[in-house]
Amino acid sequence: MKKRKIELAVISDVHLGTYGCHADELIAYLNSIQPKKLVLNGDIIDIWQFSKRYFPSSHLKVLKKLIGMASKGTEVYYITGNHDEMLRKFSDTSMGNFKIMDKLVLNLDGKKAWIFHGDVFDVSIQNAKWLAKLGGYGYDLLILINSFFNWGLTQMGREKYSLSKRIKNSVKSAVKYIDNFERTAADLAIENDYDYVICGHIHQPKKEHYENKYGSCVYLNSGDWVENLTALEYSFKRWRIYHYNHDRLSPFFVDEDLKEMDMNELIASITNKDAEIEELTKDIQTERAKGLDNQGFEQD
Known part of the structure; x- marks a missing residue:
């Protein structure tokens, strides 16, 4: 597979060692990119919930892939989070x-990027770590239940559904917490x-x-x-959010116009292009034959 060359990729909250981790999808993503720098922004290995009974080979392959990328020249920064504290x-x-570090500052085309996991803003972790860990186990159980639920939906030909997202979006305190988290990080930056x-x-x-009266x-x-299943990518002085479920075919696209085509249009365009090349080749061969004939050579 052709790899996309990018300046910087940032991934976080992989939670290797838990049932909710999508290790195979992450390996597919890492195989599709060739970043100069890769930032692992916390909670890559879930040490809180680590168990010898559950650490599949696909999770181990992620670690091997990350080490392999570093050995091949990618600068890999592992920023610690609360689950891998x-x-x-x-x-x-x-x-x-x-x-390995707790935070990172990078210079990106003359602009400063401040990178850290964010658990420092979480009051429950600072003051009641046992409650946060209990919540982590509850979240993992919810994800496991959700996977069985989605399997049933898939069998019926219906779209997958996220129970945890629904709960987060419907609980006002969760929405307020996320908004406060983002605003606090921006204000400090x-x-x-x-x-x-x-x-x-x-x-x-x-x-x-974000803006305030200071900047x-x-x-x-x-x-x-x-x-x-998302990551951040920085290239050509621009940031984008990579969504695996929508962007996983991006290595096969040359530009955004092709990306907007459906599969049938893409196949048709490739087929037409091949036909044009074949026709052009025939024309060239005909012209060459005429040229040889004009110079007095016999044709077979």
């Missing part, structure tokens, strides 16, 4: 192109003269411009690989 004792450790602030943690992919910044969230 045990790795914070190794902060500022470097192993070749692989670095503006206060410290950062142009971009990039977080994970809340599993809500987003790109939004402005762009807030970005890489989402997760449990429900949304």
Whole structure:
């Protein structure tokens, strides 16, 4: 597969070692890109819920892939989150192109990007970690139930449904928490003269411009690989949110016009192009034959 060359990719909240992790889809995404820098923005391995009884080979392949990318020249930054906080004792450790840290500041075409997981804003983690861990187990159970529910919907030919998204969007306190999280991150970024602030943690992919009386910044969230299957990509001085379910065919598209075509149109355009090339080849061969004939050579 042809790889897309990008400056920077950011993924977070993979939660390897849990039932909700979409490891196969993440491997497919990582195989489709060739980034100069890759930021793993927290909760990549779910150490809170780690169990020897459940760590499938596909989850192990993700770790091997990340190490392999670092060995082939990609700068990989592992930023610790709350679910993998045990790795914070190794902060500022470097192993070749692989670095572990708690936060990261990058210069992107003259603009400063402040990258951290975001659990520092979570009061429940700071003051009642046991409650946050209990919530993590509950969330994983909900995802597991949801997977069986979606299997049934798929068998009936219906679209998949996210129970956790429905609950989050219907509970006012959850909506308010997310809004406060984003606003707090943006305000702190503006206060410290950062142009971009990039977080994970809340599993809500987003790109939004924020302003206050002191200035402005762009807030970005890489989402997760449990429900949304999203990443952030930076190239040609622009940010975009990558959605696996919608963008997984993007390596096969040359430009956005082709991306808008349905599969039948794409096949038809390729078929027509092949026919045009074949016709052009015949014309060239005919002209060459005429040229040889004019120079006095016999034709077979």
